[in-house]
Amino acid sequence: MKKITIFFCLLLGTFNYAQKGLVTYVFVPALGIGNANAPENQCYLLFNKQISYFVTAKERLEKGDDRLSQKSFSNEDEGSIYNGVKMSEEGDQVVNHLLKKTMWSNLMYRKQVYLKEVTPEIKWKILKETKKIGKFTCQKAIANFRGRNYTAWFTPDIPVPYGPWKLQGLPGLILEAYDTNKYVYWYTKSIEYPSHSQEEPTYLKIPKNKSFLDYNEFKKFQKSEIVVLEEKTKMMKKSFPDITFSDDYNLCKMFIECE
Numbered sequence: 001m002k003k004i005t006i007f008f009c010l011l012l013g014t015f016n017y018a019q020k021g022l023v024t025y026v027f028v029p030a031l032g033i034g035n036a037n038a039p040e041n042q043c044y045l046l047f048n049k050q051i052s053y054f055v056t057a058k059e060r061l062e063k064g065d066d067r068l069s070q071k072s073f074s075n076e077d078e079g080s081i082y083n084g085v086k087m088s089e090e091g092d093q094v095v096n097h098l099l100k101k102t103m104w105s106n107l108m109y110r111k112q113v114y115l116k117e118v119t120p121e122i123k124w125k126i127l128k129e130t131k132k133i134g135k136f137t138c139q140k141a142i143a144n145f146r147g148r149n150y151t152a153w154f155t156p157d158i159p160v161p162y163g164p165w166k167l168q169g170l171p172g173l174i175l176e177a178y179d180t181n182k183y184v185y186w187y188t189k190s191i192e193y194p195s196h197s198q199e200e201p202t203y204l205k206i207p208k209n210k211s212f213l214d215y216n217e218f219k220k221f222q223k224s225e226i227v228v229l230e231e232k233t234k235m236m237k238k239s240f241p242d243i244t245f246s247d248d249y250n251l252c253k254m255f256i257e258c259e
Helices: 002-018 213-237
Strands: 021-029 039-047 051-058 070-074 079-083 091-099 103-110 112-120 125-133 138-145 147-154 174-179 184-193
Touching: 021 174, 091 174, 112 213, 138 174
Parallel strands: none
Antiparallel strands: 021 039, 021 184, 039 051, 051 091, 070 079, 091 103, 103 112, 125 138, 138 147, 147 174, 174 184
């Protein structure tokens, strides 16, 4: 009986292990610039059949002195100075729990902001077009989500409804995604499925003195940040009257979500 029990435990452990996957992505946040013309953030997605965990802009993922050096990126209409890659100790994270139909996330925007919401439904349109990403055949899908028109390439060979950031809901893992003009762009560097990682998908940890915003509260926070920029610009205009400052305060130049 003891041998049977041990065998069953080993079999169960192998089954659970086989369900876990790890994808390493690169994220290019070219907000307000486009054409994926911006510094790159390293990120990864860890998942099993019930939950996925995505993180980017995390200090331990970003290495090298060039990450901290000032760089300039521009489009045809305007320039933008970028002081190194965005980083924080905890990074920008997204946890998506399928059974609970709940998504937890955080992002650093002058301070850490924490958000809890019902996992959003993305109304994908799956197209016939396909292409290879690594060894995987991927299918094209398009959707409008949170103020941007997205193209996603997903592989039915890994039949889980996950992807980078909050992009999810397709019948296969998303390996590449971008919005129009590539203001935001994610692409895959490597895939491990099943994964050998000792890390497990987990819930988002939040400091005791912090609380989660719902999505409507998060949109109010976004609008308050525009007011902050407007006030700063007024002060700068007074201090430097001979310099012209832009009055174009656009959410899509500040946040990935900008509806």
